[in-house]
Amino acid sequence: MSTANYAKHLCPIAQALVDLGDQWTLLIVRDALSQKQVRFNELQENLGISRNLLTRRLNQLCEAGILEKVAVEGSKRFAYEPTEKCRDLRLVIHAMARWGEKWRPDPRLTRVETTEKTTGKPVALTFARTEDGVAVDLADVRVVRRRP
Amino acid sequence: MSTANYAKHLCPIAQALVDLGDQWTLLIVRDALSQKQVRFNELQENLGISRNLLTRRLNQLCEAGILEKVAVEGSKRFAYEPTEKCRDLRLVIHAMARWGEKWRPDPRLTRVETTEKTTGKPVALTFARTEDGVAVDLADVRVVRRRP
DNA sequence: CAATAGAGTTCAAAAAGTCAACTCAATATG
């Protein structure tokens, strides 16, 4: 499906998929978020994506403001850094990682563990009341799609 | 990228993308989650996906245990119902919806609002301590990838 | 300064997706 096609759906999920819906993009984002910077060859070797497609995806991600192409310090070469828009994808990535761990379990898989920095206690993704930050069970969440 | 290709990455995100990485899958899931059942033509018309590809995707989703093809009651026709594995994708869908609302804002877009059923108070996706269900700021979350 | 590495570009082949037309059973209509 083309980008234009997604954009026709007036729904934030479809809109998110305009930027993320490609088969490689979330893996690129995952790798970009795991370090301060990623290099072209590093991504290409990690992912096994074809080089010309990686070029195109990186350009798209830069245009979308999800990555930024920056000069590597003390060098004339470049690398890609996650922007705030990219860092904000951590919830998406975590939601997927958790689902993947739960529904495609495999003892060889890396586990993604999340803890509270200050206390070291385990934390997990959940819904919580905005007001007081108390976690709420998913079964007790009502979803309303409000048309504009 | 082929399914086999994703599967090589020993990472739960890549594993999730084996099932979800296709351009249409999450939109099909979104629609499936919005009702008890969805019909083939309904999906086709909502999404504008080509019919033969929709056939293939629905089969894949059924094989993956994300949808179930069931007889419509009182009829000899079929419909697709979300399974538990599908319902468990709600966190992923919500994470995306929120990101889409934040980073591709558009007044024409439907907004996805979430409230606590029992109190009607607004809730949002966040990390919270497993122990006591207290929400934790994303900046205070440490991520560790544990190799098996 | 020659050799190697990094970051792409090019182009042909293969795979995946689209579109429109066709099928065939199930339901609805007169």
Added chain:
DNA sequence: CATATTGAGTTGACTTTTTGAACTCTATTG
């Protein structure tokens, strides 16, 4: 109950995307 319409796909020709391998051109290294 005979015919028309709808639902749920199939089929096949065409278009677009991805892949893979080779090539280019700077930077850096020895």
